[in-house]
Amino acid sequence: MKEETARENFPPHNMLKNIVRNGGDELSQQNPAKRARVSVRVRCDTPTMNDGCQWRKYGQKIAKGNPCPRAYYRCTVAPSSPVRKQVQRCADDMSILIITYEITHNHPLPVSATAMASTTSAAASMLMTGSSTARSSGTTSSSTLSTTNSIKAILPSEFIAFVFPSFPTITLNLTSNSASSARLGNFPPRYSTINLNFSSLESNALPISWSNGVLSYGNPPYNKNQTGSLSFGSHPQETLYQSYLQKNLNPTQQSLPPDTIAAATKAITSDPSFQSASIIGCATASTSGNQTVGTYFVGQYYQLLQNQPDFVHQFYSDASTMLRIDSNTREIATAMLVIYMKSLVKIARVQ
DNA sequence: CGGTTTTGACCGGCGC
C-alpha cells in the first residue's frame, strides 16, 4: 500500500525537464508514461543490495506511510546513463528491501551486474511489448496492464508469502527456499495449471523432447522440483494447447523458440479456467572465472478465488538452482516473465 | 583530491 504511493509518483513528471537540462537525451526521446519500471524485493540486512552495478546516491526522502527513508540512486557506470533506482525498506517487514529500477542500461555493464540487469530489462522490455500486444487484444484488463508499466519482482533469499492488494499492481515474486516447498505442498493448485520449468539449460542446450504432455529440455540435473519440463495441467481443454505446442516447437532448436512464448500465451489466454502459472526468473549473480553464475528461482503463482472477495494473489516459491547465465537462459527468463505477465492479463480478464 | 554521501531547499503535480 505504501509502495503503491511511491510507484504512482515514480518517475516524477519533471524528470524529463531535468534530464534535458542536464544534457541527457535518452529519456527525452521516450514517452515518460512508457518507461517501464521493475521493482525487486530482496530480503537483505544491509542498507543496500549489491546488484553488481555502480550507483551514486543523489537524494533521500521520508515517504509518507513508511518510517524508513527512501534513497535515490543514479547509475554511474556510464556518465550519461539514464538508469535510476530507488531503495526503501518495506514498512511491513524491515528485513525486505524494495528496489525499483527505472530504464534499462544502455551501456556495457560489469559482468557481475548482468544477471539482475538482464532480468529487469527483460521484464521492462516485456512490459513494453506485452502492453502493446495486450492492447491490441482489446481487453480491459490488458489496458490496465499497459498503463501500469510496472513489474514488481520479489527476490528474497527466503520464502515470503506476498499479497498484493489490487490490480493493476503487478507483483512478480521470485522466491526461493526449501521451506516454501513444504508450504507449496499444502497449497496445491485447485484449478487448471500451467507449469513451465526450463531450469536445466546449459549454453549448449540439450535437445527438447516431448512425451505424455511433458516437454523436456534435457535431463534435470538438480532436483525433482526442477524437472526441466513444460507441462500442462489436466484440464480437458489443454489437450489442444499441448498439440499446439507440440506442433510449434522444433525439437532441435537450441534456444527457446519465439513460438513457445506465443503458444504458451495463447494457451493461457484461451483457457477460461486457467488460474495459476509457474515461472522462473534470474535473481542474483556472481562471477566464477570468466562466467557469470546466477541463481534462478522457480515458483508457482496462485490466484485464490474461493472465499477471497478481494481476489488475493499469492506466489509460492518452489526451488532454486545455480545456472550459468547465457543468452539462452536470459531468453528463457524473458519468456517466463512474458508468460507470467500474460497469466496476469488472463486472471484480470477473468476477474 | 576526487568521488560519494548527507541534507535542507526547491520544484512541479495533484487534490481539496
Place this chain on the structure above:
DNA sequence: GCGCCGGTCAAAACCG
C-alpha cells in the same frame, strides 16, 4: 489558490 508530497538539486561534509 494553497498545502501536501515525491523527486531532484546542490552545497557542504565526509572518506579513502
